[in-house]
Amino acid sequence: MSMVQASAVNESEIRQWLEEVPDPEIPVVSLVDLGVIREIKRDGDTWLVNVAPTYSGCPATRIIHDDVRAKLYEKGLRPSDFQVVSVLSPPWSTDWISKSGRQKLADYGIAPPQPSGKPKACPQCGSSDLELVSQFGSTPCKASWRCRSCLEPFDYFKCI
Amino acid sequence: MSDDTLNKALFEFLCRMGDNTLVLGHRVSEWCGHAPVLEEDIALANMSLDLIGQTQLWLGLAGELEGAGRSADDLAYLRDAFDFRNLLLVELPNGDFGKTLMRQFLFDGFQSLILTELTRSSNERVKEIALKVKKEVTYHLERSSDLVVRLGDGNEESHRRMQQALNELWPYVGEMFIDEPEDKLLSEAAIAPLPSSLKARWETLMRPYFAQAKLNVPDEGYAHKGGKHGTHSEHLGFILAEMQFLQRAYPGSTW
Incomplete structure (x- = not known):
């Protein structure tokens, strides 16, 4: 697998990659469609991907985090290039x-x-x-x- | 007041919030595979899932604030009964479906009011959790109130069982509204409301449902208490024995 430099990708590219990640329980919608992918930003050399949980007890939340990591890795980022962060606020809404x-x-x-x-x-x-x-x-x-x-x-x- | 005193009070409070949802979540999960109809089975399992998820948030923050390296799991699985801070109401055995629903309804009403207050907490972390959880609890209250009305105003048998459930659970309601010393500190710091300040609102919220359900609210004022500072009924030990067995027998095991 070819590696890409974390500094060579931008936010919209990452968002596009994540559009390929299906929701684990309702695979017809992507995580981006579902509105759980929030802010994507650089923190020094690391990309922070903010993910909002849907329901606090939803068992898919952990899988979603793993799937995001797997996709970024598949696209050539090194595990040290990114971090998936769970953000509670503002709370996820179906409006998203x-x-x-x-x-x-x-x-x-x-x-x-x-x-x-x-x-x-x-x-x-x-x-x-x-x-x-x-x-x-x-x-x-x-x-x-x-x-x-x-x-x-x-x-x-x-x-x- | 020192930061340390306030921090300790907040830890206690977060354990109360988290232990309520943990113990009730465990109780409700006992219905999984046993509910009267499939839809209710699924609903009860989903309710307990919500409650356990909320526990992660409350106890997770409690452990973080305490700063002793304890996670939500450590607090859930490695404390003994006297360290639990939940209301006696939530540890009571399920009884029949009606009693489980009535307990849920009494709790949901209280929870929705305290969460509304916590969405204005001066503590950002508490506020954040409350905003998230409030949405779920609003839905829980919608469901439990609807079913209490339908069964209370249902047939003779369902009415009898709901009235009996209310009579049996009523003496456990008062504990919700008792102010502990920690509550006073937290209320002064605008972090959490005084439980006693919610009592009148709870009555206003709940009475119309009881009336619609044709249920008589007992006028008895006696309240069982002790849960909030660790004096529990005999039932909690049995819950913990089952819930904590694995971590006690095989410390640190993961899968």
């Missing part, structure tokens, strides 16, 4: 999920978060006749809903 991220979620069958706190339409058939099954779904960030028109259950990305 990108527009393309929302579309990718919907295409995948997960209703994207809505300011109203409930899904707008069934990701399968588009109907708005929906009911809540449970406030928690398959991961801490999702709730379970069901469509009364096509009867399909689906995940809804909770709005926080």
